[in-house]
Every structure is written in structure tokens, then in C-alpha cells.
Amino acid sequence: MIGSSSLLTIQDAIRIGKTKKYEIKNSIESEVKKMEDNVKILGDNGMLGMEFNQRTIRVYNTEGNVMELLSTKEQVQEAIDYLKECQKEMK
Incomplete structure (x- = not known):
């Protein structure tokens, strides 16, 4: 008991x-x-994902695989500059 x-x-x-x-x-x-x-899904169908983690930006495809790793300020700035150029062309 x-x-x-x-x-x-x-x-x-x-x-x-x-x-x-x-x-x-x-x-x-x-x-x-x-x-x-820290994750942003891009595109109408979510065909691209981006994640910011500590000091790195990872770019993912639809399968969840890392397509690109941006780990320096220069790499991130290059991507920003390219997107700004695209934005200007779209106006």
C-alpha cells in the first residue's frame, strides 16, 4: 500500500x-x-526563401536546399545593389 x-x-x-x-x-x-x-518567402508561389541568421543570409530553393550563402557585407551589398537596379528597371 x-x-x-x-x-x-x-x-x-x-x-x-x-x-x-x-x-x-x-x-x-x-x-x-x-x-x-528571420525567414522571408519570396515570389507568388514561394519559390525562393531567404533566412537571416546571426551574420549570414541563406538563400533557399523550393526543396529547402541552400542555393547561396551571403556571409560578408560585400556579398550582401552586391545583392542589395542588384535588387535596386532591378527595382529601377521595373518603374
């Missing part, structure tokens, strides 16, 4: 388990939100 002190221990374990589960869930949701904030 389980004594009342053992029962409290089991109840405490269940409570602690639920608390940890809640903390883990919140942590995962927080990380997913950070990723969503």
Missing part, C-alpha cells in the same frame, strides 16, 4: 512533469517564432 507521503511525491512528480512540459513547449515555440521572424 502506498502511504500518503508517497502519494504526494507522485503528485509532485506529475506537477513537475507538467511544468517542464509547458516550459519545453514554450521554449520550442519561442525558437520557431525567432526563425519565422
